[in-house]
Amino acid sequence: MLLDSLHLPTNHHGTMIRLSLTLLLGFLLCNLSAAARPNVLLIVSDDQGYNDLGLLGNGILTPNLDRIAGEGTRLTNFYVTWPACTPSRSGLLTGRYPQRNGIYDMIRNEAPDYGYRYNAEEYAVTFERIGGMDVREITIADVLKQSGYRTAIYGKWDLGSLKRFLPTSRGFDDFYGFVNTGIDYYTHERYGVPSMFRNESPTVEDKGTYCTYLFEREALRFLDQWAGKEPFFLYLPFNAPHNSSALEPAIRSSVQAPDEFKELYPNVDVEYRTTDKHRYASKATVTTPEARRRDYRAAVTCMDASIGKLLDRLQQKQCLDNTIVIFFSDNGGSGGADNAPLKGRKATMWEGGLRVPCLVRWPDGGVPAGATNDQFLTSLELLPSLAAAAGAPAPDGVQLDGYDWWPTLRGVQDSPRTEMFWRRRGHRAARVGNWKWLQLDDQRGQLYDLQNDVGESTDLSERFPEVARNMKQRFDRWQSQMDASEPRGPFRDF
Known part of the structure; x- marks a missing residue:
């Protein structure tokens, strides 16, 4: 025993000293153990193409995602559980197939697709408002919070907007973001309906500010509060580069992005065109394919810049290398995306709808730098893998569909999938x-x-x-x- 080796006296005062040292040693060991537990930064983009990483050479600018790949491992055979938003997110958070966790289709309304705008009373009783993931499901946040992690989500939730479905009822300590499947990047409305929440309350406090900047702001605030102090799980599901969910065809037909990032790409000669085939207008002004491609890339580059600030802040806090950084897209690319060399895109069962870019950085966990891993892996692996890394028990009595991927990422074992x-x-x-x-x-x-x-x-x-x-x-x-x-x-x- 360590205390025995100190040869402490055995009288009353010695006993008190011995007890005090025992308590102190226990406290130090506990805190060392907590400090050794990795933080988790899970970043999910929305509708990003398989080939849309700067390091792959298609012209898109993503220096910070390229940094994660250079300091970590790029997974080339990584799949999500559904080719569109909502079920994919249910699968990655629960480690269960959407058909098992109950969210095997979209939580959304179809009427706005044809130009219909709900009033407040109508929207309050629509499925998009009242639907949500079954309250019996257990999320990554539930598992890590029960093991002492601080948990937060800033961005796109998409698993229910009633209080019992919101992130603060699903294991997250803090939430700022929108609750449905898409918004206007500046008004934060979905087809005219305000959709931003802070914890359990709707908010319009930041209306007019580009939402990627807002999610960056909240994430940096969270890191300033907890990084280096307590282990944390920060889930950052951006809505970039998803098309805007505005009713106006000229906005809805593209991705909104700040001008400073549009200017990083070649000029587009013609921004808009008139079409007779818009889904709800006899004639409509929409974005040209060239402008949509530029806007999409600008939104990705803006998101990438925010990711870079998070990496820098973690480095300043001296906890970057013991933070598990995971990045992937929620499904295959759409709009201005590039899914090459895959066939298909979002909403299809081809590889371009299901196989997505994925990057993992964790030097302290033995994930090799600058590596490419071709093993067969999926987003179902996240919950069991993050639980294993944190030393957290898997949820009791729950049938998980994923595996611990760390031996595979370290190159010591083929994927169990x-x-x-x-x-x-x-x-x-x-x-x-x-x-x-x-x-x-x-x-x-x-x-x-x-x-x-x-x-x-x-x-x-x-x-x-x-x-x-x-x-x-x-x-x-x-x-x-x-x-x-x-x-x-x-x-x-x-």
Whole structure:
């Protein structure tokens, strides 16, 4: 024993000294243990393309994301759980398939897609307002908070706007952001409805300020308060570079971005054009494809600048290297995105809808710098991996669908993941090993060899019918398991 080696006296005063030293040693060990626990900075972009990182050479400017890749590892075979916003976020936060956690479709209203603007009373009883993730689900924030972490989210929530569904009821100590699937970047309205919250209360306090700057502001304030003092979990889900959710076609048809970042890219000769095919107007002024591409890139670069300030602040606090920094997109790119060399984009079951850029930086955790990892991994791995890193127990009695990825990221073990399944209404997909199977509505199933055909250009279902049948059987077996799991709202009938 350490205290025995000190040869303390055994009289009354010696006993008191010994007891005091025991308590002091326990306090120091406890605090050393807490200090050794890694912080977590989880950054999620919205609709960013697979190829939209500066280091990949397509012309987009992302020096800070490139820094994370250079000081960490880039995952090239990383998937999310759904090809659009809401279910993808439910999967990454719970470590459970959307079909198991109950959020297997979007929480949104369709009427604004056709120009309809709700009044306050109408909006209050719509599904977008009253729907949310089942209150029995346990999030990463729940797990880490119970282990002594300070937790916060600044940005896009998208899992319910009633109090029982808000982040402050799901393990987060602090929340500033919007509650639905998209907003105007300056008014913070969704199709005219104010959508920004601070904790449990709607707010219009910052109306007029570009929202990326607001999420940066809140995140820096949180780091100033807790970095280097207590372990923290900071979830930063930007809405960039998602298209604006304004009703005006000229705004809605592009991504809003500050002029200073637009000016970093080549000038666009024609900003707008007139179309007869807009979804709710006989004639409408919309952004040209060239301007939309520029605006998209500017929004990404603005987000990247905010990320750089967070990295710098963590470095100033001398806790960057023991902070797990994870970055990825919530689904495949849309609008002005570049998903090359993948086929498809957001909302599709092709690789371009499901496979996304992902970066992980954690030098103190043995994640190699400047590395590329081609192992098969998904956002379902986040909860078990972050719990393992924090020394936090996995939620009791919960069926998780993910794995601890740290041995795989350190290069000492192949990924334990061998298969993954997706369903979006009538669209189904499965990956088993390097085989990819998908069936779109009632069409014939298709089969692709991703190792040799990542662009999914050659359907091999007729050449390898047994493989195609086996893949469909694996999908059907998975669907049966999801159907048999304990039902969760809001869509399941129970």
